Structure formats: structure tokens, C-alpha cells
Amino acid sequence: MADSDREKELKAFDDTKLGVKGLVDAGITKIPRIFHHPPDNFKKASDLGYKDYTIPVIDLASIREDLRERERVVERIKEASETWGFFQIVNHGIPVSTLEEMVDGVLRFFEQDSEVKKEFYTRELRPFFYTSNYNLYTTAPTTWKDSFYCNLAPNAPKPEDLPAVCRDILVEYSNEVLKLGTLLFELLSEALGLDPTYLTNIGCTEGLFAFSHYYPACPEPELTMGTAKHSDMDFITVLLQGHIGGLQVFHKDMWIDLPPLTGALVVNIGDFLQLISNDKFKSAQHRVLANPIGPRVSIACFFSTGLNPTSRIYGPIKELLSEDNPAKYREFTVPKFLAHHRTKCLNGTLVAEDADIGKAINNARDADIGKAINPTEDADIGLLSEPEAYESPVFKKYVTQCTPHVATTCSITSRTDLKIESEAILGLCLFDSMERCLVQHEIANVNYRLFRPPSPPPGRGPPIEPIDPIPPWIPSPPIVPRTKLDNHQHLQYYQTLLTETTKFRTVLRRCTHVSAELSHCS
Numbered sequence: 001m002a003d004s005d006r007e008k009e010l011k012a013f014d015d016t017k018l019g020v021k022g023l024v025d026a027g028i029t030k031i032p033r034i035f036h037h038p039p040d041n042f043k044k045a046s047d048l049g050y051k052d053y054t055i056p057v058i059d060l061a062s063i064r065e066d067l068r069e070r071e072r073v074v075e076r077i078k079e080a081s082e083t084w085g086f087f088q089i090v091n092h093g094i095p096v097s098t099l100e101e102m103v104d105g106v107l108r109f110f111e112q113d114s115e116v117k118k119e120f121y122t123r124e125l126r127p128f129f130y131t132s133n134y135n136l137y138t139t140a141p142t143t144w145k146d147s148f149y150c151n152l153a154p155n156a157p158k159p160e161d162l163p164a165v166c167r168d169i170l171v172e173y174s175n176e177v178l179k180l181g182t183l184l185f186e187l188l189s190e191a192l193g194l195d196p197t198y199l200t201n202i203g204c205t206e207g208l209f210a211f212s213h214y215y216p217a218c219p220e221p222e223l224t225m226g227t228a229k230h231s232d233m234d235f236i237t238v239l240l241q242g243h244i245g246g247l248q249v250f251h252k253d254m255w256i257d258l259p260p261l262t263g264a265l266v267v268n269i270g271d272f273l274q275l276i277s278n279d280k281f282k283s284a285q286h287r288v289l290a291n292p293i294g295p296r297v298s299i300a301c302f303f304s305t306g307l308n309p310t311s312r313i314y315g316p317i318k319e320l321l322s323e324d325n326p327a328k329y330r331e332f333t334v335p336k337f338l339a340h341h342r343t344k345c346l347n348g349t350l351v352a353e354d355a356d357i358g359k360a361i362n363n364a365r366d367a368d369i370g371k372a373i374n375p376t377e378d379a380d381i382g383l384l385s386e387p388e389a390y391e392s393p394v395f396k397k398y399v400t401q402c403t404p405h406v407a408t409t410c411s412i413t414s415r416t417d418l419k420i421e422s423e424a425i426l427g428l429c430l431f432d433s434m435e436r437c438l439v440q441h442e443i444a445n446v447n448y449r450l451f452r453p454p455s456p457p458p459g460r461g462p463p464i465e466p467i468d469p470i471p472p473w474i475p476s477p478p479i480v481p482r483t484k485l486d487n488h489q490h491l492q493y494y495q496t497l498l499t500e501t502t503k504f505r506t507v508l509r510r511c512t513h514v515s516a517e518l519s520h521c522s
């Protein structure tokens with residue numbers, strides 16, 4: 001789809017102020033092209049016959065009275081946060097009737113008279129607003145949902161800023177979530193071996209905002225996504241989902257369903273907590289499938305000062321560090337972190353996964369701020385550092401222009417038999433497709449070998465040291481015909497290309513968020 005056509009379609013869609021629900025109400029049977037997403041190659045655990053992959057459900061019923069039980073719960077939270085980055089909680093103290101009323105409140109908001117609802121439609125940050133696809137005009141495929149956004153703490157919303165149809169329940173529910181947050185951060189602090197008040201004392205409960213999503217039934221669910229793959233850029237998220245499923249968590253190169261459970265809340269670790277726990281806890285990627293039945297609703301409450309940033313400095317918690325476990329990240333402030341990611345994403349410098357406000361735009365590990373301190377694996381062979389590699393004009397050019405191409409050129413179809421780590425698989429797939437991009441777009445007519453140059457014929461330029469930047473766990477993908485280097489010009493060209501390709505590899509190997517399906521801002 002040409003960019004200008006896409007732009008026009010996006011604008012027309014935006015101007016209706018009716019969102020995806022408006023399309024469904026108009027009776028469409030085919031979804032507009034702006035919603036088309038490239039197919040995903042990763043499998044669902046259930047399709048592979050794995051039945052034992054289930055996200056832990058943790059019962060908080062007696063943790064206040066029974067110390068032993070509290071210890072057991074803390075242990076389970078620790079395990080879930082280290083392995084999954086996700087768990088569900090039941091008997092958390094919020095009455096089921098409040099949860100049900102919150103879900104109903106969301107339905108009432110999205111299903112109210114459209115003229116009243118349109119009053120809330122905007123892309124500007126307001127205490128409460130509604131929109132469809134916050135970053136509609138970025139390069140991302142549009143997702144099949146409408147959302148409202150509400151800032152809850154530290155500045156509680158004024159009642160008059162909230163829509164009448166869900167005002168009371170929103171206030172009640174957010175007070176409950178704030179209370180629950182204090183308990184969760186106590187348990188998470190204990191799970192990290194810290195004093196129970198540690199995470200609260202460093203401000204983890206200070207900020208809260210809600211995104212509530214309305215996913216209408218989709219006539220062609222296989223062509224689009226409800227929410228694209230992302231991780232949350234916050235400390236933790238408390239998610240209430242209605243009665244229709246679709247949420248999936250990425251785990252061991254598979255998508256694991258997280259089906260709704262009456263009375264339960266989903267808790268997931270965000271990028272900030274991963275970062276301050278020095279990678280002990282994992283911020284897992286997740287997504288929501290579009291569904292032929294609907295509407296599905298959800299309310300995600302993000303513990304982050306994202307909408308009221310403070311100058312507080314965060315970094316790996318000192319008490320968790322030791323000689324064997326040195327800090328993996330630099331310190332950061334929330335505003336810098338957000339600004340950095342937003343700029344990166346909106347510039348298209350690095351195509352990111354999800355640019356909704358406060359969400360994971362890029363993985364913390366890859367940011368300049370909060371960036372991994374470890375020397376690059378490639379330092380010993382004289383490669384650029386990762387930030388420099390991001391600046392590589394060739395990298396920018398291909399990553400930004402060729403992302404859809406990446407999706408279609410990856411030749412790796414079977415991952416389940418590849419016994420390598422997930423990053424490696426992603427890396428392999430990306431390298432494979434990136435190289436194909438290079439070959440198809442730019443260099444098909446140039447004679448060269450990409451990775452292992454032959455020695456030039458005697459007397460034709462200096463011998464080339466075979467540089468193999470590929471770590472053993474990323475096999476070199478098979479690649480297209482390359483004839484011999486036969487003159488000095490080609491040799492130089494090859495060397496430039498090799499450097500650039502190596503920069504790709506430097507970057508891509510670390511960028512789990514650059515997705516092989518299609519990197520984008522959703």
C-alpha cells in the first residue's frame with residue numbers, strides 16, 4: 001500500500017471519530033487495508049500440543065493472617081516474575097462485583113451515543129480521552145481496537161473530566177487498584193529479598209494511569225491484531241480482562257493463551273521493574289488477537305509516573321548487586337526514558353513495537369538511557385558500539401524502509417526444531433531477511449561475498465582477514481550467489497558492506513523488539 005494512500009485512509013478513519021467500532025457498526029465485512037498485519041510465524045503452545053504451559057494463578061486469600069502462606073505466595077510470585085513475567089491473582093481484595101461493574105462501565109462508555117462519545121475523541125493528552133490507535137500516523141499497521149486513557153495518580157481526575165457513564169466506577173476501581181498496588185509491591189519487594197516497603201519507598205506506587213480497550217468483533221481476525229506484540233513500559237501492570245479471551249504471552253518462542261478467569265486480575269512485570277531488578281524479573285512480551293466474537297474489553301492499570309514524570313533516578317537496586325551480579329543497566333529518569341523512546345519511535349530511527357503512551361516502545365535493554373552497560377560482544381573485533389550502530393545510515397535505511405520486507409523475506413519457517421534461545425532465533429530470522437533485503441534491493445548486481453570473502457587473487461589488493469562477526473549461536477544464513485571479488489573497487493565495496501552488515505548484526509542481536517513479523521509502532 002503506497003504511503004500516501006495509507007495516509008489518506010488513516011486520516012479518513014480518524015476524522016470519523018468513531019474508531020473501529022464505527023466500522024463494525026457500518027456493517028463492513030472486509031477490514032480496511034490499514035489494519036492488515038503481516039502473518040506471524042510463531043506458534044501457539046496449544047497448537048504444538050503443549051498443555052502444561054499455563055500462567056500461574058496465585059491465591060492471596062490468607063496472606064495477611066498466615067505467615068507461612070504469605071511466604072508460599074511470595075515464593076510463587078518470585079518464580080512467576082522470574083520465569084513468566086506474568087501471573088494472575090485471585091482473592092486480591094477487590095470484590096468481583098466491582099470488577100464486573102468496571103467491565104460494564106467500559107462497555108457503557110464505548111457503546112454510548114456516538115455524538116457524546118465523540119466529544120472525548122482526541123490525540124492530545126488529557127486527563128481522560130478516547131481515541132483509536134494512539135499512534136495512528138506512524139508506520140505501524142493499525143490495530144483492531146478503540147481505547148480510552150485516564151490519568152489516575154498522583155493527580156486524581158476531577159469528576160467533571162470523566163464521562164458520566166463510567167465516572168463512579170472508574171473512581172472506585174482506581175482506588176481499589178491503588179490499594180492493591182501497595183500490597184503487590186510489598187510482595188514483589190519480598191520476592192526480591194528486600195524490605196516489604198522497598199519498592200513503595202522508591203516511588204513505584206506513585207503514578208497510575210489506565211488504558212481501557214474495546215475490541216469489537218472482527219470480520220477478518222486472521223488479517224489483523226487487537227494489540228500488537230509489546231512489553232509494558234512501567235513497573236507493573238494490573239489488567240482486568242472481560243469474559244472474552246485473546247490475550248497471549250510470549251514464552252519460549254511460543255504464544256501462551258491467558259484466558260479470562262472470573263474474579264482474577266492479571267499482573268505483569270514492566271520494563272522498569274526488569275531494569276531495577278537487574279533482569280531478575282522479566283518484562284514479557286504480550287499481544288491480543290483480534291477475535292471474530294466481541295466486543296472484548298480490558299482495563300490495564302499501569303504503575304508508572306509516565307503521565308506525571310518525576311526527576312527520581314532509577315537504576316539497578318544496589319542491594320541486589322554483587323560482584324557476581326554487577327549492574328547491567330545505567331541509571332535513568334522516567335521522563336528521559338520516555339522521551340528517548342518516543343523520539344526514536346516517532347523518527348522511525350528504530351522501528352519499535354508499540355508506541356502507545358507509557359507502553360514499551362523499545363526494550364529497556366536497548367535504550368541509551370537505562371542501556372546495558374556490558375561491553376558489546378563485538379568490541380574485541382572493533383565493531384561500533386550499539387548506539388553508534390543505530391546511527392548507521394545504512395541500518396536506518398533498511399530497517400525503516402524494509403520492515404515489511406523483513407516479514408516476507410525470512411526463509412526460516414520451522415523454529416520448533418531449532419534448539420536455540422529465543423533471541424538467537426529472532427536474530428537468525430532477522431539476519432536472514434535483512435541479508436535478503438540487502439541482496440534484493442541494493443547489491444544484487446554487485447559481485448561480492450557477504451561474510452566470508454575469498455582471498456583476492458594475488459596482486460589484487462591487500463589480503464582480507466576473514467572477519468566472522470557471527471557468534472557461534474547464530475549460524476550464518478545461507479545466502480545467494482556471490483561471485484568472486486575481482487577488483488579493488490569491489491573489494492572496497494565489500495568492506496563497506498561487511499561493516500554495515502556487521503552493524504546490523506550488532507544491533508539486531510540485541511534488539512528482541514525488532515520483530516521479524518514486522519516491527520512497528522502500534
Ligand SMILES: O=C(O)CCC(=O)C(=O)O
Binds near residue numbers: 211213232297
Ligand atoms: O487488552 C489486553 O488484554 C492487554 C492490553 C495491553 O497489553 C496493554 O494495554 O498494554
Ligand SMILES: [Fe+2]
Binds near residue numbers: 230231232237286300
Ligand atoms: Fe500491555
